[in-house]
Amino acid sequence: MTIALVRLADYLxxxxxxxxxxxxxxxxxxxLxxxxxxxxxxxxxxxSPGQGRREQIIRCRLFQRISGLPTEDAPGYRKVDEAPFKAEAARAAVLQTPELAGELDRVARDFLAAHDIDDEPVIWQPPTSLLDGLDLPGPDLARIDIPHLHRLVRPRKNPVQYAAEALGTTVEAIRLALHEHPAPAPPPTKSAARATGQVRRKARQDVAKETFVRLYLDEHQSLNQMAALTGFSRSVLTGLAHEYEVPLREGPQDYRRRGTVERDWLIEQYVHRRRTxxxxAHKKxxxxxxxxxxAKTHNVPLRSRGGASHSQALRAIDQASRAPRILRPALGGQGASExxxxxxxASAYPSLGAAASGLGLNMFTLVAQINRIERELGGPLLVRAERRRPMTLTPLGRKVLRAIRTLQCDAQS
Structure with a gap:
């Protein structure tokens, strides 16, 4: 040991x-x-950023790396709960990956440059050749099998202690070895990848800003279409848009600025030629x-599964436009006239039950249809029968009934 110290002093x-x-x-x-x-x-x-203690530990270790002082002298060192702090520090040694180590070195260089120190390395140590030929006490870091160490520390609950026991060395030697040779991170789960931003980083690599602009602005693709094309979710692509400072389309107020669709053309292509x-959209x-x-702007009804045909829907729209104003809210949708x-x-019967029986209808169907009309027209049309009092029309119901009679007469003429 004395010889080693003499060699070191001579070198310095x-x-x-x-x-x-x-x-x-x-x-x-x-x-820092x-x-x-x-x-x-x-x-x-x-x-993983941890719950706060991990961040403090990384900051303390970075302080030690730059200043050469012990971590206990770092600002924010938790002396109150020193034992759990040190335990977390032991686990933090395993969390450091080559990528994280590189980023922390960059932080250290930037910190030194901010204090006008740009001509020094982040760390320095004398050459280990000074110790050649000496039989020194303590573990030899050069004898630690680094790939084997990496395999040992990843899946364990107490990785540093386990690795030290498995390799026959000390905990401090394992920490130093991991500090010099960080273990690569294991493949993350999907949830972990989302939580730690790895999905966003992969999206940033695969969908560069130029690609995003071309798909979204030049080709007018929606985020859903881009998601299907790239394999990244809409939320991830939305985050990229904010990161790339690409303004997102705002919906109905914005779509008019990206081209015009004439009503006659839309009816010809969509209604008569039955194009999808x-x-x-691809053509435009x-x-x-x-x-x-x-289509909604031009009042062109969209095809739906099991719905009315276009000709029927268009006739319904035309009928609604010519109907008395009071009836128009109830003339939307299939079966409105019926x-x-x-x-x-039914208004001529003493009760809805009698009306359903007289008209050959299911009572629940008739009640549901009248309830729908009342919702659409904004008020009750009938005063339901009670005991010996027959069903009667409300003032609104009488107005609606007159309007229906007028509509039926116009249709027959």
């Missing part, structure tokens, strides 16, 4: 040391690794949702 006396540790120890470390920067590093490296909205260079908005006719017929 005869060589310039590239780091001025006296100057470094006078620096203000209170701004701000919280926002730590979160950003975690997102970029896929590291997706086909028409917009999303299917935007084409559907144009519902109104049934209400008019």
């Amino acid at each position: 006396d005869s060589n310039d040391i590239p780091i001025d540790y006296q100057r470094r120890r006078r620096l203000d470390y209170s701004s 690794l701000p919280h926002e920067l730590w979160l950003d590093i975690c997102r970029r490296t896929g590291t 909205l997706a086909d028409l 260079g917009m999303s299917t949702a935007n084409m559907a908005r144009w 519902r109104l006719s049934r209400f008019a017929a």
Whole structure:
């Protein structure tokens, strides 16, 4: 041991040391690794940020790496709960990956540069060749099988202690070895990848800003279409849009600015030629949702499964436009005229039960249809029968009945 110390002293006396540790120890470390920067590093490296203690430990270790002082002297060192703090520090050694180590080195260089220290390495140590030929006490880090160490520490609950026992060395030797040779991170689960930002990082690699702009702005693809194309979710792509400062389309108020669809053309293509909205949207260079908005703007009914044909729907719209104003809210949808006719017929009976029996209808169906008309017209049409009092029309019901009679007369003429 004495020979090793003499060799080290001789080396330091005869060589310039590239780091001025006296100057470094006078620096203000209170701004080292701000919280926002730590979160950003975690997102970029896929590291779990922890609950606060882990961040403090990383900051303390970074302080030690830059200043050469013990971690206990770092700002924010938790002396109150020192035991759990040290236990978490032991686990933190395993969490450090090559990617995280590289980011922390960059933070250290930026910190030194901010204090006008740009001519020194982050760390330095004398060459280990000074110890050649010496039989020194303690573990030899060079004899630790690093790949085997990495396999040992990843799946364990107490990885550092387990690895030390398995390799026949000390806990401190394992920590030093992991500090010099961080273990690669294991493949993350899907939930872990989302939580640590690895999905966003992969999306950033696969969907660069130029690609995003081309798909979203130039080709007018929707986020859903881009999600199907790229394999990333809509929420991930939304995050990329904010990151790339690409303004997202705002919906119905925005789609008109990206091309015009004439009503006559839409009716000809969609109604008469039976082309799909997706086909028409592709032709116009917009999303299917935007084409559907144009159909709504032009009052062109969309085809639906099991719904009325286009000709029927268009006739219903035309009939509603010519009907008395009071009836128009109830003339939307399939079967509107039939519902109104049934209400008019049922109003002549003393009760809805008698009306259903006389008209050959299921009572629940008749009640449901009249309830729907009342909702659409904004008020009750009938005063339901009670005991010996027969069913009667409300003032609104009488107005509606007169309007229905007028509509029926116009249809027959």
